[in-house]
Amino acid sequence: MSESNVNDVEKTWLKRIRAFIGILGMILPWLSLLGAALVAKTSSFPDEFWQNLSISATYYITPPLVGVLTTAAIILMCYKGYDWRDNLVTTLSGIFGAMIVLFPCKCAISGDLVGFFQLPVNVSHIIHCVSAVMFFVLLSVNSMFLFTLGKSDTKNKKIKNIIFRVCAVGMLCALILVLPCFECISAHTFIGEAVALTFFAVSWLVKSEIFGFLSDDGK
Numbered sequence: 001m002s003e004s005n006v007n008d009v010e011k012t013w014l015k016r017i018r019a020f021i022g023i024l025g026m027i028l029p030w031l032s033l034l035g036a037a038l039v040a041k042t043s044s045f046p047d048e049f050w051q052n053l054s055i056s057a058t059y060y061i062t063p064p065l066v067g068v069l070t071t072a073a074i075i076l077m078c079y080k081g082y083d084w085r086d087n088l089v090t091t092l093s094g095i096f097g098a099m100i101v102l103f104p105c106k107c108a109i110s111g112d113l114v115g116f117f118q119l120p121v122n123v124s125h126i127i128h129c130v131s132a133v134m135f136f137v138l139l140s141v142n143s144m145f146l147f148t149l150g151k152s153d154t155k156n157k158k159i160k161n162i163i164f165r166v167c168a169v170g171m172l173c174a175l176i177l178v179l180p181c182f183e184c185i186s187a188h189t190f191i192g193e194a195v196a197l198t199f200f201a202v203s204w205l206v207k208s209e210i211f212g213f214l215s216d217d218g219k
Contacts, residue, residue: 014080015208015209015210016208017075017079017208018204018205018207018208019204019205019208019210020075021072021075021076021079021204022200022201022202022203022204022205022207022208022210023201023205024068024069024071024072024075024201025072025197025198025200025201025204026197026198026201026202026205027068028055028064028065028068028069028072028197029055029190029193029194029197029198030194031064031068032055032058032062032064032065033055033058033190034064035058035061035062035063035064036053036058036061036062038062039061039062043061045061045108045109046108046109048108049107049108049109050186050187051186051187052107052108052183052187052189053186053187053189053190054105054107054178054187054189054190054193055189055190055193055194055197056100056104056105056107056128056132056189056193057105057107057108057109057110057189059101059104059105060104060107060109060110061109065101066101069097069098069100069101070097070098070101072094072097073093073094073095073097073098073100073101074094074098075094076090076091076093076094076097077090077091077094077095077098078094079091079094081146082149085146086142086146089138089141089142089146090142092134092138093135093138093139093142096131096132096134096135096138097131097135099127099128099131100128100131100132100135102115102116102117103115103117103119103124103125103127103128103131104121104124104125104128105124105125105128105129106121106122106124106125133175136171136172136174136175136196136200137172139171139200139203140167140168140169140171140172141168142203143164143165143167143168143171143199143200143203144164144165144168144169147160147161147164147203147207148161148164148165156213156214156215159214160206160207160214163202163203163206164203164206164207166199167199167200167202167203167206168199168203170195170196170199171196171199171200174192174193174195174196174199175192175196176192177189177191177192177195178192178193
């Protein structure tokens with residue numbers, strides 16, 4: 001196989017990996033919600049659980065968070081980008097994504113000791129929240145500053161750069177919805193997480209060039 005063919009294969013594989021990461025981000029909120037709804041039919045949970053519903057809280061009752069986020073985290077940690085900046089940001093994103101799973105949040109149905117390491121729930125909750133914030137901040141940095149790199153100056157590249165920047169800002173703004181000041185809104189944390197994951201997914205799907213009309217040969 002010639003060097004050009006090898007490069008074409010690597011580019012195709014990289015695009016597929018990006019598309020897969022984007023799809024995982026897109027489906028996570030809705031698989032978590034569906035799983036929680038199905039379990040709710042057979043089990044009774046306190047009203048506080050549903051009023052403060054979050055994707056993180058579904059850890060205790062349904063497997064999508066663990067399965068989907070762990071898969072995405074491993075892929076991000078193994079992701080090979082164009083240079084050390086891509087590799088550093090995605091690796092750190094993957095590590096913090098894994099920590100979200102390893103250190104569960106505190107909610108109405110959590111126990112005193114939680115997670116893989118059986119830490120006190122209050123300690124685990126702090127690590128979980130910090131990891132979640134860092135996860136989305138790093139993904140925003142990736143979308144804002146790394147996905148927009150490249151020498152291509154085509155119309156499609158300019159359009160994609162606008163999308164990447166909107167997604168980056170969208171992820172950061174969505175984090176505001178999870179703040180305690182929005183507790184008056186039912187399931188405000190779930191809404192914020194779902195919006196952030198949607199922006200994350202769109203960013204990676206666009207970068208994968210799964211949308212043919214935005215295809216571009218640039219970085």
